[in-house]
Amino acid sequence: MSHVLVLNSGSSSIKYQLLDMAQGTPVASGIVERIGEGRSSLTHKVPAADPGGETRRYERTEPYADHEAGLKAVLDAFAAAGPDLDAIRPAAVGHRVVHGGDRFGGAVLVDDGVESAIEELAPLAPLHNPANLAGIRGARKAFPNVPQVAVFDTAFHQTLPPAAYTYAVPEEWRTGHKVRRYGFHGTSHAYVSRRAAAILGQDPADTNVIVLHLGNGASATAIESGRSVETSMGLTPLEGLVMGTRSGDVDPSLPAYLARNAGMSAAEVDTALNKRSGVLALAGANDMREVWRMVDEGHEGARLAVDVYCHRLRKYIGAYYAVLGSVDALVFTAGVGENDERVRAGAVAGLERLGLRIDPAKNDGLVRGTEQVISPEGAEVPVMVIPTDEELEIAVQSLELLGR
Ligand code: ADP
Numbered sequence: 406m407s408h409v410l411v412l413n414s415g416s417s418s419i420k421y422q423l424l425d426m427a428q429g430t431p432v433a434s435g436i437v438e439r440i441g442e443g444r445s446s447l448t449h450k451v452p453a454a455d456p457g458g459e460t461r462r463y464e465r466t467e468p469y470a471d472h473e474a475g476l477k478a479v480l481d482a483f484a485a486a487g488p489d490l491d492a493i494r495p496a497a498v499g500h501r502v503v504h505g506g507d508r509f510g511g512a513v514l515v516d517d518g519v520e521s522a523i524e525e526l527a528p529l530a531p532l533h534n535p536a537n538l539a540g541i542r543g544a545r546k547a548f549p550n551v552p553q554v555a556v557f558d559t560a561f562h563q564t565l566p567p568a569a570y571t572y573a574v575p576e577e578w579r580t581g582h583k584v585r586r587y588g589f590h591g592t593s594h595a596y597v598s599r600r601a602a603a604i605l606g607q608d609p610a611d612t613n614v615i616v617l618h619l620g621n622g623a624s625a626t627a628i629e630s631g632r633s634v635e636t637s638m639g640l641t642p643l644e645g646l647v648m649g650t651r652s653g654d655v656d657p658s659l660p661a662y663l664a665r666n667a668g669m670s671a672a673e674v675d676t677a678l679n680k681r682s683g684v685l686a687l688a689g690a691n692d693m694r695e696v697w698r699m700v701d702e703g704h705e706g707a708r709l710a711v712d713v714y715c716h717r718l719r720k721y722i723g724a725y726y727a728v729l730g731s732v733d734a735l736v737f738t739a740g741v742g743e744n745d746e747r748v749r750a751g752a753v754a755g756l757e758r759l760g761l762r763i764d765p766a767k768n769d770g771l772v773r774g775t776e777q778v779i780s781p782e783g784a785e786v787p788v789m790v791i792p793t794d795e796e797l798e799i800a801v802q803s804l805e806l807l808g809r
Pocket of ligand 1: 619620621622649691692693694739740741744745
């Protein structure tokens with residue numbers, strides 16, 4: 406029986422899951438937080454073996470200076486609270502890495518060359534790649550005898566054709582500075598589109614899907630015959646859909662306009678577009694549950710926020726329909742996509758001529774955390790809700806790479 410340990414390392418945190426690949430379910434999970442900040446903490450959870458049982462929790466608060474120390478604490482947690490890693494002997498450690506540039510079109514076995522490449526790509530993801538790399542370096546020390554696999558958020562979108570990934574900008578930007586569309590959330594789009602094909606009973610290679618990954622970050626992808634051919638995030642995750650705190654598409658002249666008229670620097674505008682825009686800027690809150698509460702209380706900003714959010718979704722669905730020519734399924738996933746029936750209804754409102762329709766009873770009565778078709782029986786284009794599972798996808802890709 407194979408197990409894979411999946412690590413998602415942020416600048417001051419490490420999230421982890423140990424998956425039993427016979428079942429595809431986690432047998433332990435946890436998070437190390439505030440690494441390098443003095444008051445670090447670790448929370449380790451071991452779900453009960455039987456359905457009615459209680460999850461075992463193990464917690465520690467002690468300073469972890471860096472990712473290596475954090476991973477040592479994770480090993481201690483497994484030793485103290487189980488399961489026994491020495492007995493399980495994970496087949497791989499799978500690492501989430503945000504940016505693989507145009508260098509990585511799939512998962513790779515980590516070696517010194519891969520580490521250097523992730524480091525060289527840091528200008529494209531200055532917050533994420535160095536943190537991901539710190540996790541990889543720590544894990545190579547903590548698990549010296551286990552193969553380490555890097556799975557990139559961008560990799561699934563490396564199949565975009567030049568017509569889709571090229572920005573019409575000066576040559577020296579494109580070649581000298583690697584300016585192009587990369588796309589993100591690839592692990593989720595890959596997983597969800599494959600599940601959609603399985604639900605349809607089709608081979609992914611014969612299936613065209615539009616996936617809307619709507620979390621705090623959000624992106625849409627057009628998948629043709631199992632391959633990503635267009636996606637809404639670009640050089641960075643700022644482009645495309647309206648998100649929790651990101652604007653998505655704006656006029657590219659906005660930074661220059663604000664520099665002239667508000668004295669703002671490019672960095673200030675960039676920070677504001679990433680952290681103080683999107684639903685948060687319009688409604689004053691970025692959690693959709695809170696935003697809908699405000700809508701119900703008559704808050705005009707919140708109403709505008711959901712209108713802008715859903716309008717952008719409809720626009721992208723229409724555009725990706727045109728890109729694909731024919732669509733076998735439209736899929737909603739991630740926090741908002743899986744849980745927000747009003748956003749789902751708003752996203753397809755008025756798209757009946759495209760064959761897109763939602764059955765209100767199915768949409769409203771959805772059982773959380775399950776895969777469901779929410780379009781009416783016999784609909785031209787099935788509309789689905791599919792919970793994403795990026796950890797499972799990272800584990801699956803890690804094992805596939807190792808030929809298991
Ligand atoms: P992340 O991008 O951080 O991985 P998630 O996919 O977990 O995000 O999505 C988080 C978001 O999902 C929250 O900010 C919230 O807006 C939304 N969300 C979660 N539960 C619900 C719900 N029941 N109804 C509406 N929105 C929800």
